[in-house]
Amino acid sequence: MVEISPLIKAITNRDSRAIARAITFVEDGDRQADLILTGLDPVLIEKATVIGITGPPGAGKSTLTDKLISQYRNQNERIGVIAIDPSSPISGGAILGDRIRMMKHALDNDVVMRSMATRGRLGGLCGAAGATARIMAGSGCSTIIIETVGVGQSEMDIIRLADITALVVAPGLGDDIQAMKAGLLEVADLLVVNKADCPGAEALAMDMETVAREKPPLADNLARVCLTVATEGRGIKELSEALARIDYLQRQGDEHVRRRQQARTMEVxxxxxxxxxxxxxxxxxxxxxxxxxxxxxxxxxxxxxxxxx
Ligand SMILES: Nc1nc2c(ncn2[C@@H]2O[C@H](COP(=O)(O)OP(=O)(O)O)[C@@H](O)[C@H]2O)c(=O)[nH]1
Ligand SMILES: [Mg+2]
Structure with missing residues (x-):
């Protein structure tokens, strides 16, 4: 048994070891996690925005996340990233490519990263991810990105934790996108057509515009489709602006509260x-x-x- 209040204080003071330790308590279902979570600042938790980034494997989610982190860091925001990795039950970690990509951020104390495996764990992924997001928020992260492959049910559940969901698609993934149309397109607030440098991007973007028009409008002139070239950092600023605008609009109305209720329900x-x-x-x-x-x-x-x- 460790002393809880110094740990809460250390989290509030952005001590990365304390944050990592608290998240491990959550993952282990340790009761100390409850004490930590109830001790964190609810105002910080309320203010932080949870962004879900989902889409088929290879669409460019990790590259995009990496560039978004840089964008937020340029704005001097502290940021949390939760990578839900279905493929790595043993290490529970990100694949090598992701690791290398994220290396530069790993040295940044204001980027808090954690990966969670979907398989090979006792379950409770949704609850653990939700609690992890709150620990990150309680440590001063104003934005928390949850990156997840939008395939299985557990990943869909994870997406319900987010205040805003961006669905990343890319040309050349063909069938996957057709298969996704049923579920993911409906929950997505923003459709990101990545790999805009590749053939087929224009046509895909037009497809996505059609889908976007079916969504109930949050506001006039709200961009629902973003084109990006994640590898070159193109369109990232526009993407972050679109996310900020949606966040703003949702917090103006009831939508933000509805999302938080939905997230809490999932977690409970x-x-x-x-x-x-x-x-x-x-x-x-x-x-x-x-x-x-x-x-x-x-x-x-x-x-x-x-x-x-
Ligand atoms: N041509 C091109 N390749 C990209 C772009 N974004 C990502 N990629 C590449 O696509 C591959 C998959 O990217 P990754 O971010 O790992 O996709 P994830 O599986 O969705 O996380 C990698 O080889 C990236 O370098 C892009 O905008 N254009
Ligand atoms: Mg990835």
Whole structure:
């Protein structure tokens, strides 16, 4: 057991080791995390904006994130990055390319980075990511970027943690984009057509404009589609401005509160399921699963038992 209040103080003072330690408590489901989280400044947490950056693998999310970090740092903002990495269950870390790219930011005390693996963990990804974002905010980060591959359900859940979601697409990913149209395009506030230097970008941008027009307008003249060349840093300033504008508009109306409610709901659900899991497992173990009919029927029975406990 460590002393909590010095740790909270150290986080507030932007001590990177204290921040990393607190996030580890969160990831381990350690109860000390609760004490830390309730001790952080709620005003900082409310003010910070969580930006979700999603899209298919290879679209350029990491390159874009890297350039956005530089952009925010030029504006003298402190920034947090949570990279949700589905591919690396063992290291729980970013792939080598991302590591090299982010190296220059790793030396910057005002860039707080953390990667989280989707697989090979006990679950509770949403809850852990939400808590991590709050720790970053409590340490003075005004923007927190969550980078995630927009493929599976858990990644979709993660996106619901964000105040603003940018969907990154790129020409040449063809089928992926078609497959995405159902879910991700709907949740995206901003559509980023990256690799604008590659053939097919114009046509893709026109496609995206059509999609964007179907969205309820937040305001007149709000850019919903951004063209970028992440590798060259082109369009990054415009992208950050579009994000800032959406944030501003959402905070003017009810949308910001609605998003935060949605995020909290996801987190509570996620933690609840985590907490139920061991008890459920215990009850299931007491049944002969092969004998007790249909799995779904047994599940309903187990829930009944749990309620009567
Ligand atoms: N031509 C071109 N290549 C890019 C651009 N942005 C990223 N890339 C390249 O696309 C590849 C995938 O980028 P990455 O950021 O790792 O994509 P992620 O999987 O979405 O995170 C890398 O080789 C990048 O250098 C761009 O604007 N134009
Ligand atoms: Mg990436």
């Amino acid at each position: 659900l996620d933690w609840s399921l985590e907490m139920l899991r061991p008890g459920l497992q215990d009850l299931i173990n007491r049944h002969d699963v092969l004998e007790t009919g249909d799995p779904r029927l047994l599940a309903a029975e187990i829930i009944k038992e749990l309620m009567n406990h």
